[in-house]
Amino acid sequence: MNADRPETTIDAFHRGKFWLVQPARGAHRAGLDTMLLAAAVPGDFPGVVADFGAGAGAAGLAVVARCAKARTLLVERSPEMVEYARSGLALEENVAIADRASVIEADVTAPAAGRMAAGLSDNCADFIIMNPPFNDESDRATTGALKRQAHVMDTELWERWLRTAAALARPKAGLALIARPASLPEILPALKGRFGAAQLISVHPREDRAAIRVIVRAWYGARGKLSVVPPLVVHGPSGNRFTARTDDLCNGAASLFGD
Amino acid sequence: MNADRPETTIDAFHRGKFWLVQPARGAHRAGLDTMLLAAAVPGDFPGVVADFGAGAGAAGLAVVARCAKARTLLVERSPEMVEYARSGLALEENVAIADRASVIEADVTAPAAGRMAAGLSDNCADFIIMNPPFNDESDRATTGALKRQAHVMDTELWERWLRTAAALARPKAGLALIARPASLPEILPALKGRFGAAQLISVHPREDRAAIRVIVRAWYGARGKLSVVPPLVVHGPSGNRFTARTDDLCNGAASLFGD
Numbered sequence: 001m002n003a004d005r006p007e008t009t010i011d012a013f014h015r016g017k018f019w020l021v022q023p024a025r026g027a028h029r030a031g032l033d034t035m036l037l038a039a040a041v042p043g044d045f046p047g048v049v050a051d052f053g054a055g056a057g058a059a060g061l062a063v064v065a066r067c068a069k070a071r072t073l074l075v076e077r078s079p080e081m082v083e084y085a086r087s088g089l090a091l092e093e094n095v096a097i098a099d100r101a102s103v104i105e106a107d108v109t110a111p112a113a114g115r116m117a118a119g120l121s122d123n124c125a126d127f128i129i130m131n132p133p134f135n136d137e138s139d140r141a142t143t144g145a146l147k148r149q150a151h152v153m154d155t156e157l158w159e160r161w162l163r164t165a166a167a168l169a170r171p172k173a174g175l176a177l178i179a180r181p182a183s184l185p186e187i188l189p190a191l192k193g194r195f196g197a198a199q200l201i202s203v204h205p206r207e208d209r210a211a212i213r214v215i216v217r218a219w220y221g222a223r224g225k226l227s228v229v230p231p232l233v234v235h236g237p238s239g240n241r242f243t244a245r246t247d248d249l250c251n252g253a254a255s256l257f258g259d
Numbered sequence: 260m261n262a263d264r265p266e267t268t269i270d271a272f273h274r275g276k277f278w279l280v281q282p283a284r285g286a287h288r289a290g291l292d293t294m295l296l297a298a299a300v301p302g303d304f305p306g307v308v309a310d311f312g313a314g315a316g317a318a319g320l321a322v323v324a325r326c327a328k329a330r331t332l333l334v335e336r337s338p339e340m341v342e343y344a345r346s347g348l349a350l351e352e353n354v355a356i357a358d359r360a361s362v363i364e365a366d367v368t369a370p371a372a373g374r375m376a377a378g379l380s381d382n383c384a385d386f387i388i389m390n391p392p393f394n395d396e397s398d399r400a401t402t403g404a405l406k407r408q409a410h411v412m413d414t415e416l417w418e419r420w421l422r423t424a425a426a427l428a429r430p431k432a433g434l435a436l437i438a439r440p441a442s443l444p445e446i447l448p449a450l451k452g453r454f455g456a457a458q459l460i461s462v463h464p465r466e467d468r469a470a471i472r473v474i475v476r477a478w479y480g481a482r483g484k485l486s487v488v489p490p491l492v493v494h495g496p497s498g499n500r501f502t503a504r505t506d507d508l509c510n511g512a513a514s515l516f517g518d
Contacts, residue, residue: 181459182484185447192444199469200440202461202487210458211487225441228461228470231490 008084010091013058014252017065018094021087022056027133028081030058032234032250033178033213036203037131038062039249039256040176040217045070047126050168052108052161053077057085057101059129064100066252071100075120077107109160112167120168127174128165132157158186166194169220176217187216188226197224199257202231217257229257267343269350272317273511276324277353280346281315286392287340289317291493291509292437292472295462296390297321298508298515299435299476304329306385309427311367311420312336316344316360318388323359325511330359334379336366368419371426379427386433387424391416417445425453428479435476446475447485456483458516461490476516488516 007024013035022029038059041049046069051060053076060072076082082105089098106118108130116122158179165175175195179187181202191198195218202211211231234246248254266283272294281288297318300308305328310319312335319331335341341364348357365377367389375381417438424434434454438446440461450457454477461470470490493505507513 180484181487184443184459184485184487185451188444189448200443202490204489208489210489214487225439226443228440228443228473230463230467230469231461 012093013062014065016093017252018061018097019088019091020056020058020061021084021091023084028055028084030056032246033131034058035062035250036213036215036232036256037129037176037178038066039252039254040215041067041070041127041129041174041255042257042259043067043255045127045174047071047170047173048073048124049127049129050075050120050125050165052128052130052165053132054085054103055081057088057103059131061088061094061097061101062252063127063129064097066255072102073120073125074101074103075106075108076103077105079105108164109157115164115167122167123170125165125168125173126170127176128168129175130161130165130177132161132177132179155186158183158190162187162190162194166220169195171221173220174217175220176215178213178215181211181214184214191216191218195220196222198226200226200228201256202228204231204233206235206237207233215256232256271352272321273324275352276511277320277356278347278350279315279317279320280343280350282343287314287343289315291505292390293317294321294509295472295474295491295515296388296435296437297325298511298513299474300326300329300386300388300433300514301516301518302326302514304386304433306330306429306432307332307383308386308388309334309379309384309424311387311389311424312391313344313362314340316347316362318390320347320353320356320360321511322386322388323356325514331361332379332384333360333362334365334367335362336364338364367423368416374423374426381426382429384424384427384432385429386435387427388434389420389424389436391420391436391438414445417442417449421446421449421453425479428454430480432479433476434479435474437472437474440470440473443473450475450477454479455481457485459485459487460515461487463490463492465494465496466492474515491515 009022009024011020041063045067048071049063050073054060054074057074060074064070064072074085085103104119106120198218201215203213204211268283270279300322304326307330308322309332313319313333316333319333323329323331333344344362363378365374365379457477460474462472463470
């Protein structure tokens with residue numbers, strides 16, 4: 001229905017189980033990060049999954065496409081991306097999942113009153129997934145001053161997003177986030193007193209290369225300690241094909257933590 | 260020379276390149292942790308390596324046995340363990356390395372004046388390695404109250420040990436520590452503003468098991484971000500033999516970060 005809109009594509013995910021209307025180019029397009037984040041939700045998860053910074057809805061829709069009893073709240077502050085998400089939900093191809101998804105235009109970092117006015121109540125989520133916009137690569141070319149500012153932003157970003165996640169979390173709610181490894185010194189302290197029993201998995205482009213991403217999953221109010229589980233390797237030793245495990249995770253055929 | 264002392268053993272390391280006098284039993288005996296920590300120092304490292312919490316001297320001696328130009332300061336607060344370290348250095352078997360090692364009886368967490376009085380000056384080390392005593396498994400059987408206390412201790416322990424490491428570090432000095440994964444939320448923030456360009460490696464007993472230890476290496480005053488490098492797997496899929504890489508690391512035939 002939006003094929004005539006410039007700069008827009010309609011793309012199949014999970015081998016056609018759901019579709020997205022997306023900008024044709026740019027950092028907002030869903031990719032590997034989004035699919036891996038969605039795969040952190042356990043299989044057959046039956047609750048409400050809030051997708052913070054949902055963009056066109058890829059992660060939240062990947063969860064409801066894989067988990068038949070899950071519902072998702074796609075939380076996005078950009079009116080343009082909210083429009084993409086709504087267009088996606090209106091696609092005929094998504095009729096099997098659209099009634100388990102809703103879109104909320106809200107800023108995750110807004111004060112509680114603003115969030116509630118936007119329709120995002122406290123204590124509403126059984127799982128929160130987040131792929132904050134700082135994860136894009138736009139700071140690569142920045143100057144020293146901007147990098148220092150970005151570092152400050154990073155610290156506050158994780159604190160703010162995780163504070164809101166804790167406010168929305170129902171008892172024992174899950175949390176999953178995807179981030180650069182460099183953000184771990186900000187993320188791990190911000191979990192403290194909120195989400196425990198954290199599991200960390202690093203994502204390596206190849207077996208012998210440093211991680212490009214980390215995914216952390218934790219549980220609201222849990223008291224267990226951090227564990228580091230075996231890493232995910234995206235590609236085999238040569239070529240650009242995904243490993244079988246990565247392919248399964250990207251297509252909704254497996255969950256990241258094996259549950 | 261101490262073979263007649265009860266409860267003592269004399270053990271070969273690095274296929275006989277150096278020897279230790281150790282208590283026959285208990286958490287102070289050197290093992291895999293100690294050898295992996297020593298392996299975090301680059302090959303042929305030419306400077307002074309301070310070994311915090313050195314015990315009988317295993318990690319520091321492993322460094323000087325592997326790096327022909329390195330010297331080590333074995334820093335240990337327990338008079339009993341200091342005696343073991345001194346006995347080890349006096350062994351004929353260690354004549355090739357003993358002149359590059361010295362023992363300092365000092366508490367790493369003591370105020371600067373106390374450390375200096377014990378002979379541990381600021382700005383004296385080109386590399387600091389640490390395997391804090393909290394890493395032993397003694398808290399497994401503790402009660403809730405003791406566990407909470409242990410958690411507080413853990414927070415302060417890393418902050419104190421890393422503060423002292425920063426005080427002793429010469430410009431661009433290296434740092435390596437081995438810890439439980441659960442300590443990462445304490446360790447990573449305590450590095451900030453002191454040691455940068457950190458590399459994190461997780462140590463897994465088998466390929467499909469959660470990590471039992473993490474090793475972090477970083478550099479004083481460096482500004483680079485944290486990276487997560489591919490993990491170390493200790494054992495093959497079955498049996499108790501070390502993987503070839505682990506065996507090399509334990510025997511001084513390789514360095515953990517490949518440098």
